[in-house]
Amino acid sequence: MSEYKSTGIIRKEDLEIPSDERLEEGPVVIMECVENIPCDPCVAACSFDAVEMEEITDTPDVEYETCTGCGFCVTECPGLAIFVVDCSYSDENCKITIPYEYIPVPDEGDEVKALDREGNEVQKAVVTNVRQSGKTYAVTIEVDKENVWKVRGFEVEK
Amino acid sequence: MSERRIFEHPILDFDRGYEFYFDFEGKKIKAYEGETIASALYADGLRKFTESKKLERPRGFFCAIGKCSSCLMSVDGRPNIRTCVTLAEEGMEVERHGPKAEFPQTDVGRGGERKKEEIEIAVIGGGPAGLMASIVAARNGSEVHLFDEGDDLGGQLVKQTHQFFGSHQEDAGTRGIDIGKELLEEARDVGVEIHNGSKVLGYYPEKKITIESDGRLEIYDSQGIVYAGGAVENYLSFENNDLPGVYGAGGVQTLMNEEGIVPGEKVLMIGSGNVGLIVGYQLLQAGVNVVEIIEALPEIGGYQVHASKIRRAGVPIRASHTIKKAIGDEKVEGAVVQKIDENWNPVKGTEREVECDVICLAVGLSPDTGFLRQADCEMDYVPELGGFVPLRTEDMMTTQRGIYVAGDAAGIEEATVAALEGKIAGAAIYEELHEETEDTRRSKEEAKEGLDKMRKGPYGEVPKQGVKTCTVDEEVCG
């Protein structure tokens, strides 16, 4: 039994992640969707045809060389399971784009609490971009590079 | 918490009408236009709505959809009014009367003379299954009457604020509330006659149904029926499970997403299937604290993506745990939970008190099939589909010729499947009463292909096996 079945928490080992070279090249999508569920909006969301699925119950198969890291798919996934990471521009920092459907919605430049997959605070982070699609937001925050596989959420301090 | 009404929400806008007051046992209660009596009372902090008959135990708001009778009160002298489905009006006088109401002080009936009509097709239930069946039959030329007891059509869809799963082609990624609206519009466009606020009471041979609408009895004599009444929530037994503050997930959703009122401050969620996970997430979105989610099985029941989303918000999900009892006298003030082993036996020394004012039960759904039993449709117990389900042909006909079934009433699956089954039933009933058309042939074919696709993978395998065991040849139908 995979651990996430009893905990709900994905680990890096559960994912097929892009190569280090690809990560250094520019932003790239990370789909944390590992079960065979009947769902496919991520395929249609990508206008670069970077996501493939033969059967609707397959997990999304991302062609990392084709993915531009545009982040459009982040707001289209009903599971809120899609993130974009950008490790390409600095040795110390990286950016993570996270889907968000709570209030309040942060503004660019705000400081937020960056959270891990269990909701624990990892560090403080600055919001670098906020994009809205319908009622779902894609919020990009900047965190320490060593936390790129840790941070998957954030909380706006009220 | 003083204000239980939600004014700001990340997904929903609550357009409240004007503010007014009504009288409750001598106290002035604030309400907004469009709010039910029970919602306004709940928002004001009332928890005990009535009492149980024998032991006089407190009873609170439970189902929020007019099904459980725990909100009966007297309104302007009329006893036994379901306050959860009755709108508040300015100056109304509302009183609790406990389990034994006095004989009415006023003329009870609000309806008029009983009505009788002959119709072609009756579709019962306006969720995705019923809407889809109506659309297909009507666009081919049938005269279709769609009955739903709710004021708003869309069934379970109206309460779903999350983006839907499923196939992009069949509207996944759109929020449930929006899919419902689109289907309703289409149904209107193709001429489906919609009867909302119309509860189907019973079946009488030959394909006659009785309906209560606004206090009036109506009888429809039909040539064919599609039953798409959805599902009922399962209950769970534990000590004090009747305290006000123990709610079904559906009741919580109605109160929160339709009425815009939060059920409480701290919620313990029982059950980690998709319903428990999604309602848990919706509670977080409404600003309510979900203290934990417990699950009796060693594995989380719902999709990993839903579980991960709620874990990221800091909510623990504890597998192999069950609830032992609810704590409180007049209302829920906490709960005792404990670990269980593989044989469902409690593990000694693991009892733990949880602080909460709401216990939300999300322990599964069962097909709502009372109507089909009345119509003598043959049933079979199919655990993979949530309990007793009607035997049906590939065309969704029950063992009673001319009576079709679709959606959760045929087996608990999900909305895309419900819509696809509705499509088949709508096409098949048209073919039976008239003839095959290009559209009915194509609709059936596409929908059957769609169903095959949906029932793949580990989650689809379960209903697939279930459907196999209750699908029969047309010869067995009466």
Ligand SMILES: Cc1cc2nc3c(=O)[nH]c(=O)nc-3n(C[C@H](O)[C@H](O)[C@H](O)COP(=O)(O)OP(=O)(O)OC[C@H]3O[C@@H](n4cnc5c(N)ncnc54)[C@H](O)[C@@H]3O)c2cc1C
């Ligand atoms: C919390 C939750 C989350 C869900 N999330 C998803 C999801 O992400 N994706 C997905 O695909 N599915 C989801 N579902 C499941 C989906 O909502 C249901 O499978 C689907 O709505 C079933 O459709 P239906 O038409 O069979 O029944 P329903 O939608 O339940 O509609 C039945 C209708 O019949 C009416 N009715 C019942 N009895 C009578 C009567 N006697 N007289 C008149 N009217 C009557 C009811 O008022 C209701 O409107 C979710 C369900 C829940 C509870």
Ligand code: SF4
């Ligand atoms: S990030 Fe952009 S390019 Fe990459 S998969 Fe998503 S939509 Fe496609």
Ligand code: SF4
């Ligand atoms: S849309 Fe999201 S949940 Fe659905 S398959 Fe794609 S990544 Fe998974």
Ligand code: FES
């Ligand atoms: S009938 Fe009103 S709460 Fe159940």
